[in-house]
Amino acid sequence: MSARDAAPADVDAPVVDVRTRRGLTLSELVLLTVLAAVFGFLYWALVQAWGALQLAMGPFGDLAQHVLVGGWMVVAPLALYIVRKPGVGAVVELAAALVEVAFLASPVGPMLLVVGLVQGAGAELAFTLTRYRRYGWWVFVLSGVTAAVASTLLGMVRSGWHLQDLFALRVALQLVSGVVLCGLLARVLGDALVRTGVLDETALGRAWRARVARDAAAPARATGAAGDGAPA
Amino acid sequence: MSAAPAGASPDGRAAPRARRTALARRDPTVVLATLLVVSLLLLVPVDPWTPLTLLVLTVAAARAAAVPWSTLARGLASFGPFALSVLAVNLVTRPGAPVARVAGLTVTDVGVLVGTGLALRTVLVGTLAVVVAASLDPVRLVASLHRHARLGARGAAALLAAHRVLEQLPARWVAVRQAQAARLPGPRPTRAGALPTSPDLLVRAAFTLLVVTLRQAQQMAVTLETRGVGSGPRTVHRPARLGAGDAVLAAVAVGTTVVVGAVLWRLGLLETWASVGG
Amino acid sequence: MIEVGGLRVRWPHADDDVLAGTDLDVRPGEHVLVLGASGSGKSTLLRTLAGVVPQQVDAQTWGRVQVAGRRVLAPSGPGRPSVPTTTTAHLARDVGTLTQDPWAQLCLPTVTDEVASGLEHRGVPAAEIDARVREALRAVGAAHLADRRTATLSGGEGQRVALAAVLAARPRVLLLDEPTALLDPAGAAGVARALQAAGGPDRTTLLVEHRLDEHDGAGPGGTGGLPERVVVLGARGRVVADGPTADVLGDAGGHLAALGTWLPWAAELAASGARRLADVEAAPVPSRGTPGPALLEARGLVVHRGGRRVLDGVSLAVRAGRVTAVVGLNGSGKSSLLLALAGLLPADGVVRGGRAALVLQRPEQQLLARTVRDEVAWGPRRAGARDAEARADAALARYGLTAVAGADPFRLSGGQQRRLALASVTVCDHEVVLADEPTFGQDRATWRSCAVSLRGLADEGRGVVLVTHDVRLVAEVADDVLVLRDGRALAHGPVEAVLRSGVLAGAGLPLPPAVRAALADGRGAAGVLAGVAAATVRAGAPAGVGP
Missing domain, CATH: 3.40.50.300 (P-loop containing nucleotide triphosphate hydrolases)
Incomplete structure (x- = not known):
């Protein structure tokens, strides 16, 4: 059953599937850069909201960043959930930061690139530990925690948070925000997006379609949820 | 003609907002790297004098390079809140000799010094970012990253596609919000053109924006494949070449920062975290 | 130039094929119009020829496809599914693709960059690029747009620039998937004219299109602009009619109208079974009385x-x-x-x-x-x-x-x-x-x-x-x-x-x-047009080639 047996008369070369390529495909690269652009834009909008919240909180304005910090890291676990390849979390977070700095002129300045890379790598750590194979809820919770820890360590180096008052409160706020606004939100967002069909040609889309097909094939479980988002 | 959008001439020609400033002729990768180095250096001083001196020099240089006042003003306006917040929090959270009491909180001398310094640093870094963003040509940036930062052909194409998406985002955001506002039941909006701002509707609009954009991304990826992206070694139509000007830019920017710091240190005005005991 | 044999395509986890055995041969220099109802697989066929299905869009495939001398799809063994054997990007060196939406086909900030990028990625020497960009823009009547930002183009202008980006690479095969569907009449006419100019004897084109009047009108003297050959796809992509345009539109016009495809006006009238418009029975238009409040x-x-x-x-x-x-x-x-x-x-x-x-x-x-x-x-x-x-x-x-x-x-x-x-x-x-x-x-x-x-x-x-x-x-x-x-x-x-x-x-x-x-x-345009529509559907329905 060699390929040569199957070769038609008009072609001599063996039949080789060209789809098998390692690394990121062009579709994945575009998906990731566009995610970075959209989230860079949303992050930038969040920075404007942060400014307002800081002013509203007066002398405690500095704490506002801990409430919102998870929101600035959400694209890393989302990208990992969709593409499921090593490195994409850190890179997409870095690219989102680049969009904020280079194209939207973020007031945080170029240090944001470092922040983005550290936060993205932090969020990715949870997926690295599970070897990019598990995407259950708890992995996303863990991702929120690792992202918050990385971000806190960076804050200690950059701004000496551990030398200031309220360090314990800062850490607690960072953790809660990381778990809710980064980890869990990424999973919720990914699940909603895959239902719309725009992610059909991604690892997440393939996994989802396989599950829908399995559910539909098992009559005992074929409830509303199974037929639910079946391609129309 | 008077109200043409910034960056494009009234007839929509590609006008190279990017070609108007002297900075735009420099290599974009060098510009970005220089900006990064300068802002890293700025992490050292915490006194107000260093950033203030550099801010004055930056504004002067930007004007000399034909960056319009409106760009600078827009930058300053958007960093105002951050600067004020940084000032406020530092005034009352730094240990030091008390100089005043406000609403039950103690303002210290170190707080005044460091707070003003960090607030001015925010404004300075923000202004630098605005000046750079106003002179970046995305195609040159990507061509330069391709040549000097080992960015692959496919990565470069993907970044440019994302830039197109980004360019359309603000208009698309308005279009989605209008489209969704048209679905609301009830009487006419009291003020024409007022879009609903309830968090529920904003979240729905953001989701729709994301879906529409991701669909466009997928179609763009297919377009790029059918235009041969990644099919072999590529050529570059407008190559990015490093010139003497790029070296001068980097040397002047970094050198000025260091010299200003050194002079102020000699004058005893430079403070660091170590010297203020923070 | 295009050889398709026993092509079957099925979406992942679907029960039915979207293409269930399509056969098609197109000679070099031939220009072919592909017609068929919504969902007959026209678009899927074009995307398979371009390699997009199953490379960028998941699908299971069987059969053989060869385009411009390159093997696109071949069975991995006797009786086994087919696999893609040339990447979409490599295929693009000979095959140009234009789709509906200009906004999905403009990927760079300026028109010149857009047209140049296709050449850069195909490795054209940098020194030749400027001239070829100008030539391609001129060919689609868009030379004056060279300095514009893509974001400021109208739909029609954008689509012509996208076509220029495709033509600049001098593809031997052109796949056109409803290139005027999203344009206003002026824009559609401009694109149709540009396509007319682009399809010479050195190029093979496959066109899927609804708006036939615009293409027809782009011909010399305002008519005759349609490709010389028509292929009609029936249910699930089977070829049900194939031949010279005038013959197919004449013979299968009623059937096509019943499938829901647009026809050029002359063919539509013929398909209604009437020789002259006056013979068509006007549909009754209910009297709408005096305008309400x-x-x-x-x-x-x-x-x-x-x-x-x-x-x-x-x-x-x-x-x-x-x-x-x-x-x-x-x-x-x-x-x-x-x-x-x-x-x-x-x-x-x-x-x-x-x-x-x-x-x-x-x-x-x-x-x-x-x-x-x-x-x-x-x-x-x-x-x-x-x-x-x-x-x-x-x-x-x-x-x-x-x-x-x-x-x-x-x-x-x-x-x-x-x-x-x-x-x-x-x-x-x-x-x-x-x-x-x-x-x-x-x-x-x-x-x-x-x-x-x-x-x-x-x-x-x-x-x-x-x-x-x-x-x-x-x-x-x-x-x-x-x-x-x-x-x-x-x-x-x-x-x-x-x-x-x-x-x-x-x-x-x-x-x-x-x-x-x-x-x-003179009998009231609304009634007459509705009458033609009803008559074409009546005339086309019994012609047993349908689904």
């Missing part, structure tokens, strides 16, 4: 956008039971008028009346919910209607959406999304319905059901405003017409009078052949 009234509307006065003193009264069409080219201010009528744009002048429902050109931008059912029920629930659920169910049934009620609305096809938009509007008790280009890019069957729904909304006592550049739609369903150019009203009055006055041509919208003929007939 004004439900929405605008006087002296002025709108500024981006520093430009896009609407300049336009007045309009929307009356119960009437359909008012607002026509004009892109940029004439008609979309701004619609947004201002809906209260979504700040405008000077007076707008009086209730809230108007709005159905936009791209219905997906209006989606709010995660299932079709929630989408339809969203308005009534938000209004606190007690019978919201019952009303939603009724609307789903009426618009044929019950079967997909549980699906995510983004998953629906374009036609379904349009029906969904209408369904979610009609469940709310809006007295006025505003629709922006409701028939954009649709095949004839969907077009007709959309036209019928819109007329139905008016006949139930609502006031309907259509913003469109589809003059045939205007002739069939509108009572009154407002013609806009550069933000000003050129004419406003009863539909036949305005169409006859020739003012449309002045606004850049020449009458399509069907409308010209129906007006000349």
Whole structure:
């Protein structure tokens, strides 16, 4: 059953599937850069909201960043959930930061690139530990925690948070925000997006379609949820 | 003609907002790297004098390079809140000799010094970012990253596609919000053109924006494949070449920062975290 | 140049093939028009030839495909599924692809960069690029756009630039997937002319298209612009007719019309079984009596956008039971008028009346919910209607959406999304319905059901405003017409009078052949056109090649 047996008369070369390529495909690269652009834009909008919240909180304005910090890291676990390849979390977070700095002129300045890379790598750590194979809820919770820890360590180096008052409160706020606004939100967002069909040609889309097909094939479980988002 | 959008001439020609400033002729990768180095250096001083001196020099240089006042003003306006917040929090959270009491909180001398310094640093870094963003040509940036930062052909194409998406985002955001506002039941909006701002509707609009954009991304990826992206070694139509000007830019920017710091240190005005005991 | 043998394509986890055994041979230099109903797999066929299916879009494939001497798809063993053997990007060195949406095909910030990028990626020496960019832009009549930013192009300009980007690489094969579907008539005519010029004897083209009159009219002397060969795809991509264009359109015209494809006017008339238009029985048009009360009234509307006065003193009264069409080219201010009528744009002048429902050109931008059912029920629930659920169910049934009620609305096809938009509007008790280009890019069957729904909304006592550049739609369903150019009203009055006055041509919208003929007939254009449509369907239905 060699390929040569199957070769038609008009072609001599063996039949080789060209789809098998390692690394990121062009579709994945575009998906990731566009995610970075959209989230860079949303992050930038969040920075404007942060400014307002800081002013509203007066002398405690500095704490506002801990409430919102998870929101600035959400694209890393989302990208990992969709593409499921090593490195994409850190890179997409870095690219989102680049969009904020280079194209939207973020007031945080170029240090944001470092922040983005550290936060993205932090969020990715949870997926690295599970070897990019598990995407259950708890992995996303863990991702929120690792992202918050990385971000806190960076804050200690950059701004000496551990030398200031309220360090314990800062850490607690960072953790809660990381778990809710980064980890869990990424999973919720990914699940909603895959239902719309725009992610059909991604690892997440393939996994989802396989599950829908399995559910539909098992009559005992074929409830509303199974037929639910079946391609129309 | 008077109200043409910034960056494009009234007839929509590609006008190279990017070609108007002297900075735009420099290599974009060098510009970005220089900006990064300068802002890293700025992490050292915490006194107000260093950033203030550099801010004055930056504004002067930007004007000399034909960056319009409106760009600078827009930058300053958007960093105002951050600067004020940084000032406020530092005034009352730094240990030091008390100089005043406000609403039950103690303002210290170190707080005044460091707070003003960090607030001015925010404004300075923000202004630098605005000046750079106003002179970046995305195609040159990507061509330069391709040549000097080992960015692959496919990565470069993907970044440019994302830039197109980004360019359309603000208009698309308005279009989605209008489209969704048209679905609301009830009487006419009291003020024409007022879009609903309830968090529920904003979240729905953001989701729709994301879906529409991701669909466009997928179609763009297919377009790029059918235009041969990644099919072999590529050529570059407008190559990015490093010139003497790029070296001068980097040397002047970094050198000025260091010299200003050194002079102020000699004058005893430079403070660091170590010297203020923070 | 193109060889397809026993091609089968099936989407992942689907029960049926979307292409179930397609065979096609195209010789070098041949130009082929591919016709078929919605869902017959035309687009899938083109995307398979380009390598996109199954490389960028997952699918299972069987059979052989060869294009421009390159093996695209081949079986991995006897009786086994086929695998792609040339990457889409490599194939692109000989094969150019143009699709519907200009905004998905412009990937760089300026026109010159856009056209140059295809050459860069194909490794053309940098020194040659400038000349080839200029040549390609000239070939599509877009030399004057070279310095423009892509974001500022109109749809028609954007599509010509995208075509230039494809042509610059000098492809031997050109795959064209409804290249004019999303353009206004002026834009479509421009693209059709450019395509006419692009298809020489050195190039093989495969064209999937609905708007045949525009392509026909791009030929020398205003006719004969269609490709010389037509291939008709039946259900699941099987070739049911293949031959010289005139013969196929003559023989299978009725069948094609019944499938829901558009035909050039002459073929459509022939397909109705009549030799002359006078022989066609006009469909009865119910008397619409005296105009009802004004439900929405605008006087002296002025709108500024981006520093430009896009609407300049336009007045309009929307009356119960009437359909008012607002026509004009892109940029004439008609979309701004619609947004201002809906209260979504700040405008000077007076707008009086209730809230108007709005159905936009791209219905997906209006989606709010995660299932079709929630989408339809969203308005009534938000209004606190007690019978919201019952009303939603009724609307789903009426618009044929019950079967997909549980699906995510983004998953629906374009036609379904349009029906969904209408369904979610009609469940709310809006007295006025505003629709922006409701028939954009649709095949004839969907077009007709959309036209019928819109007329139905008016006949139930609502006031309907259509913003469109589809003059045939205007002739069939509108009572009154407002013609806009550069933000000003050129004419406003009863539909036949305005169409006859020739003012449309002045606004850049020449009458399509069907409308010209129906007006000349003198029995009332709406009735005559509906009569032709009914007769073609009757004539085509029994011709047993159908699904």
